Amino acid sequence: MFLAVEAHTLLPLPVRAFELATWHTPKVAPDAHVMVGGALYSVPYALIGQRLDVRLTETTVTCFAEGELIKTHTRVKKGKRSTDWADYPPEKTAFLMRTPTWCRRRAGEMGPSTLSVVESLLGVQALHRLRSAQGIIGLAERHGSERLEAACAFALAAGDPSYRTVRGILAAGRERTIEEPAACPTSPAHLHGPDTLFSYSEV
Numbered sequence: 098m099f100l101a102v103e104a105h106t107l108l109p110l111p112v113r114a115f116e117l118a119t120w121h122t123p124k125v126a127p128d129a130h131v132m133v134g135g136a137l138y139s140v141p142y143a144l145i146g147q148r149l150d151v152r153l154t155e156t157t158v159t160c161f162a163e164g165e166l167i168k169t170h171t172r173v174k175k176g177k178r179s180t181d182w183a184d185y186p187p188e189k190t191a192f193l194m195r196t197p198t199w200c201r202r203r204a205g206e207m208g209p210s211t212l213s214v215v216e217s218l219l220g221v222q223a224l225h226r227l228r229s230a231q232g233i234i235g236l237a238e239r240h241g242s243e244r245l246e247a248a249c250a251f252a253l254a255a256g257d258p259s260y261r262t263v264r265g266i267l268a269a270g271r272e273r274t275i276e277e278p279a280a281c282p283t284s285p286a287h288l289h290g291p292d293t294l295f296s297y298s299e300v
Contacts, residue, residue: 118153120150121151122148122150124147125140134158134175138158138179139170139181140160150162157171197230208249210249214233215230218258236248250272
């Protein structure tokens with residue numbers, strides 16, 4: 098009966114295999130990411146605080162807001178994140194793209210003292226002190242790399258290599274007042290030369 102009546106009515110199999118999916122309703126966090134399946138995915142920052150409908154499959158993450166498709170990501174492993182920098186406003190993108198690695202590289206181009214100050218800032222809790230390190234680099238745009246290097250050297254000598262201190266030194270123009278080390282004699286003290294060796298007065 099199947100061969101005679103039903104077989105010719107069967108439709109061909111779909112080109113793509115059926116893909117299992119689950120739906121989630123995460124809330125957009127202040128960093129413009131939603132957490133789905135243990136991973137983070139960025140969405141446009143204007144949606145911060147809203148709940149989205151997210152379709153999760155083995156390969157993709159699709160985000161909807163009020164039924165409208167707003168973002169699609171390739172699924173990443175648990176504990177990872179997928180970020181599209183276009184989801185952030187321009188000023189935030191500029192801030193986030195200046196990573197600790199970028200700060201160290203840029204400081205090294207300005208001089209060893211600038212690099213030492215940046216390294217001290219990023220040595221502990223780098224992400225929390227990233228803005229200060231970026232601020233140090235930004236001072237070069239206003240005052241020039243040479244003055245910034247001198248101000249960082251002054252701050253290091255004073256034992257306070259912070260953004261606030263370096264900025265204050267530059268504002269007051271104090272980076273030019275750092276004392277130069279005294280010149281060391283080039284010969285032993287008893288080698289005075291013939292003109293002074295015997296030039297003493299009798300009592």
